[in-house]
């Protein structure tokens with residue numbers, strides 16, 4: 001995985017370079033929602049991995065990268081920090097209470113067709129502004145995951161998910177499906193800690209690119 005290390009080093013360099021130009025003092029509030037939890041495992045991978053564990057791990061990595069690498073650029077809250085089941089309404093209620101600027105629900109996909117692969121982003125906008133910001137954020141994250149990590153881009157779509165439907169307040173609201181656990185290569189890739197770190201970094205870098213520069 002030597003190549004991946006160079007890619008990550010490159011991203012870190014570009015990030016530090018871009019942050020040195022930023023003079024933004026107001027922190028954006030970001031709620032990251034790792035899907036499922038507790039008795040709700042979410043999708044089960046072909047390798048036996050649970051969606052709930054992968055998405056929690058990636059959400060935590062975004063949180064710690066923000067603190068360690070991005071100098072706490074964002075004020076980040078997770079809807080769950082442990083393996084517990086939170087109701088869908090509580091997840092969007094948290095974003096509402098915090099007056100979150102960004103809400104990202106993280107999931108992994110599965111399909112009967114075991115060759116299906118790639119990332120999907122869903123939006124369910126409540127206003128023209130939310131549609132614009134959400135779609136742009138979704139496209140940027142997908143483009144980053146495709147260009148840097150080679151994960152296929154399956155586009156931004158409309159999805160009638162409750163966590164999106166209930167969120168009227170945040171500027172950008174997306175549900176990110178990070179790949180298919182029903183596809184062997186992606187299930188293995190998403191299970192690896194090194195890949196999870198790379199995905200978390202690309203997501204965070206894409207958010208900085210979209211909203212702060």
Ligand SMILES: [Zn+2]
Nearest residue numbers: 035042107108
């Ligand atoms: Zn899910």
